[in-house]
Amino acid sequence: MLKIENLHAKVGDKEILKGINLEVKAGEVHAIMGPNGSGKSTLASVLAGNEKFDVTQGSVEYNGENLLELNVEERSRKGLFLGFQYPVEIPGVTMANFMKIAVNEQRKARGEEPLSPAEYLKLMREKSAIVELDSKLTSRAVNEGFSGGEKKKNEIFQMAMLDPKLAILDETDSGLDIDALRIVATGVTRLKREDNATVVITHYQRLLDYIVPDYVHVLYKGRIIYTGDKSLALKLEKEGYDWLINDYKEE
Amino acid sequence: MGKDNQNILQELETSDYKYGFVTDIETETIGRGLSEEVIRLISQKKGEPEWMLERRLKAYRHWLTMKHPNWAHLDIPEIDFQDVIYYAAPKQTKKLNSMDEVDPELKRTFDKLGIPLEEQMALAGVAVDAVMDSVSVKTTFRDTLAEKGIIFCSISEAIKEHPELIKKYLGSVVPYTDNFYAALNAAVFSDGSFCYIPKGVRCPMELSTYFRINAQGTGQFERTLIVADEGAYVSYLEGCTAPRRDENQLHAAVVEIVVEKDADVKYSTVQNWYPGDKEGRGGIYNFVTKRGLCKQGAHLSWTQVETGSAITWKYPSCVLLGDNSSGEFYSVAMTNNFQQADTGTKMIHLGKNTRSRIVSKGISAGRSQNAYRGLVQVAKGADNARNYSQCDSLLIGDKCGAHTFPVIKNANPSAVLEHEATTSKISEEQLFYCQQRGLSAEDAVGLIVNGYAREVLSKLPMEFAVEAQKLLSISLEGSVG
Numbered sequence: 001m002l003k004i005e006n007l008h009a010k011v012g013d014k015e016i017l018k019g020i021n022l023e024v025k026a027g028e029v030h031a032i033m034g035p036n037g038s039g040k041s042t043l044a045s046v047l048a049g050n051e052k053f054d055v056t057q058g059s060v061e062y063n064g065e066n067l068l069e070l071n072v073e074e075r076s077r078k079g080l081f082l083g084f085q086y087p088v089e090i091p092g093v094t095m096a097n098f099m100k101i102a103v104n105e106q107r108k109a110r111g112e113e114p115l116s117p118a119e120y121l122k123l124m125r126e127k128s129a130i131v132e133l134d135s136k137l138t139s140r141a142v143n144e145g146f147s148g149g150e151k152k153k154n155e156i157f158q159m160a161m162l163d164p165k166l167a168i169l170d171e172t173d174s175g176l177d178i179d180a181l182r183i184v185a186t187g188v189t190r191l192k193r194e195d196n197a198t199v200v201i202t203h204y205q206r207l208l209d210y211i212v213p214d215y216v217h218v219l220y221k222g223r224i225i226y227t228g229d230k231s232l233a234l235k236l237e238k239e240g241y242d243w244l245i246n247d248y249k250e251e
Numbered sequence: 252m253g254k255d256n257q258n259i260l261q262e263l264e265t266s267d268y269k270y271g272f273v274t275d276i277e278t279e280t281i282g283r284g285l286s287e288e289v290i291r292l293i294s295q296k297k298g299e300p301e302w303m304l305e306r307r308l309k310a311y312r313h314w315l316t317m318k319h320p321n322w323a324h325l326d327i328p329e330i331d332f333q334d335v336i337y338y339a340a341p342k343q344t345k346k347l348n349s350m351d352e353v354d355p356e357l358k359r360t361f362d363k364l365g366i367p368l369e370e371q372m373a374l375a376g377v378a379v380d381a382v383m384d385s386v387s388v389k390t391t392f393r394d395t396l397a398e399k400g401i402i403f404c405s406i407s408e409a410i411k412e413h414p415e416l417i418k419k420y421l422g423s424v425v426p427y428t429d430n431f432y433a434a435l436n437a438a439v440f441s442d443g444s445f446c447y448i449p450k451g452v453r454c455p456m457e458l459s460t461y462f463r464i465n466a467q468g469t470g471q472f473e474r475t476l477i478v479a480d481e482g483a484y485v486s487y488l489e490g491c492t493a494p495r496r497d498e499n500q501l502h503a504a505v506v507e508i509v510v511e512k513d514a515d516v517k518y519s520t521v522q523n524w525y526p527g528d529k530e531g532r533g534g535i536y537n538f539v540t541k542r543g544l545c546k547q548g549a550h551l552s553w554t555q556v557e558t559g560s561a562i563t564w565k566y567p568s569c570v571l572l573g574d575n576s577s578g579e580f581y582s583v584a585m586t587n588n589f590q591q592a593d594t595g596t597k598m599i600h601l602g603k604n605t606r607s608r609i610v611s612k613g614i615s616a617g618r619s620q621n622a623y624r625g626l627v628q629v630a631k632g633a634d635n636a637r638n639y640s641q642c643d644s645l646l647i648g649d650k651c652g653a654h655t656f657p658v659i660k661n662a663n664p665s666a667v668l669e670h671e672a673t674t675s676k677i678s679e680e681q682l683f684y685c686q687q688r689g690l691s692a693e694d695a696v697g698l699i700v701n702g703y704a705r706e707v708l709s710k711l712p713m714e715f716a717v718e719a720q721k722l723l724s725i726s727l728e729g730s731v732g
Contacts, residue, residue: 048683048687049686049687050683051683052679071686072683072686072687073686073687073689073690073691073692075687076686076687076688076689077689081687082687084684084687087684088678088680088681088683088684089681090681090684090685090698090699090702091702091703092701092702092703092704092705092706093698093699093701093702093705098685098688098698099688101690101694101698102688102689102690105688105689105690105691105694106689109689141702158688162688162689
């Protein structure tokens with residue numbers, strides 16, 4: 001589904017990604033961990049097409065297409081979803097209206113008719129239940145006055161609404177209490193299917209108690225320096241990163 | 252800032268002004284220029300009584316002594332008032348009895364404007380007075396309204412058929428001495444709408460006027476007078492469009508509203524005169540005086556969505572004369588390319604316990620200049636007056652300007668006056684967030700702008716609100732790459 005080869009990217013003059021290699025297949029869950037400033041969020045932004053970053057080298061193939069040639073909304077319409085670490089507020093635009101436009105844009109791209117109001121309401125009710133999102137939130141402005149937990153739940157709600165092929169969740173667990181974490185994580189798990197894939201970027205092992213990854217990657221200084229299975233996360237939780245990154249510190 | 256989004260926010264192309272067509276219809280005009288002779292000719296063409304002509308001449312003589320107002324934050328090129336045609340009418344020889352007799356070309360124009368002039372009107376429940384160039388073409392639904400004693404007709408007809416009302420109210424809120432353009436309008440106004448709602452009557456449908464400038468080189472000077480008698484209610488809509496032309500055209504209207512004791516008037520405008528092209532060529536100069544007088548317990552609400560005109564100079568105001576009266580002003584003013592707008596309101600608190608509320612949302616894009624100018628005045632005897640003002644500005648790109656000139660004059664210590672102001676920009680993060688969900692950059696900006704303006708748009712009648720939303724998005728086309 002996703003094949004990243006030797007990806008380099010910079011912001012301004014500063015190179016942040018220094019040769020990422022990663023392959024994600026349908027049905028898989030990948031976790032990307034690593035210390036602060038290692039480039040995890042940059043990787044998510046670059047994959048979503050944020051123009052703040054310049055890709056200087058490498059390639060990204062997404063379902064047989066050159067992902068880097070697509071603009072932000074094209075990537076979205078082809079099923080790539082980014083769960084934001086810091087969701088943005090859009091005053092005056094209700095969540096329900098925002099999602100309606102988004103869902104129908106995606107349908108249009110697939111050559112489908114827009115949903116009728118009744119169909120849309122049904123979909124919204126069904127999907128907000130997955131993350132136990134208070135139905136009142138959908139009639140409020142996008143992320144405006146949402147608590148930290150509500151914002152994150154709202155990201156997963158949007159993911160459920162858009163039913164992406166590839167979801168990249170950027171620190172969806174940060175700032176969540178244990179209940180919210182459980183709700184968000186089980187939401188993600190319930191959306192998992194054989195034909196989609198999830199990349200979870202996280203700091204903490206505890207998220208991975210609920211979302212069981214097939215692979216855990218450690219990102220450090222712009223490169224994936226180690227890949228293991230879910231036991232790696234536990235080891236990292238216990239022992240930290242030092243044993244891994246010592247070899248790289250000289251660079 | 253990313254390259255593409257930078258372009259999205261800054262690159263400017265003109266948007267397509269979809270109302271920019273010209274109707275090919277025979278027009279009767281008089282020559283360019285203004286003189287007593289021209290005023291006599293206008294009055295004569297309209298078959299007006301002598302007293303009306305006298306009023307016009309008096310206004311004209313006063314106008315000659317006045318200077319063009321230059322205090323606004325506008326760069327107004329010198330206007331040659333002798334180069335304007337002051338009267339143009341679609342040529343029609345006989346009086347019309349039904350819609351079938353209206354010139355088909357003219358009907359097509361109104362169809363293109365999306366004005367359902369006929370049966371659709373019944374469904375829409377809107378009564379329309381359409382003013383093309385200088386003459387009121389057709390007033391629908393007059394009979395239905397007449398049953399309730401409501402008068403809704405062109406001002407020319409009102410002058411002939413209801414002289415007592417016109418004599419009493421015309422110029423009572425905006426006298427010809429008020430300002431330069433009010434004087435000019437009083438001298439040369441050619442048509443407009445008149446509406447009278449009798450005591451205690453609630454007007455059962457939205458009343459609506461569409462103004463259209465078609466003929467080349469003409470000015471349009473319409474005059475609107477609305478009188479809501481004691482305890483009456485009316486909701487009034489006004490829409491404006493004009494063809495795309497390279498020259499500038501002049502529009503100087505006066506709207507007067509008399510809101511008698513305990514009456515309630517809601518006046519909504521969607522102003523979409525041709526704004527000129529992306530180089531700033533052409534477009535309408537829009538100099539408008541709008542004011543309402545509120546008697547005891549009366550309520551007046553102005554809602555305006557201003558997207559058109561090369562220059563807008565307009566301050567719909569409320570004179571809160573009666574005790575316990577209240578006024579509201581909700582405005583969205585959007586400027587793009589080289590448009591200039593100086594608009595706002597005046598709330599004059601004279602009576603006791605009077606209340607006013609101002610919500611102004613400015614949106615500037617391109618190289619446009621957008622100013623809010625407001626006056627909140629509380630007179631000595633206006634005990635317990637209250638005002639809340641909120642003035643927000645939204646900037647798109649970095650070559651436009653937003654300016655706020657709020658003035659408060661308070662002569663009564665019991666007044667409670669609040670003022671809030673914000674200035675914001677559409678952020679890269681907001682755009683990226685929307686695009687990541689599948690919206691194009693252009694749709695994203697339209698959505699964000701509509702969200703920003705929502706508080707005002709929600710005050711518009713349903714059908715108008717939908718139109719206004721589309722208009723805001725269309726007017727931004729090109730400002731976002």
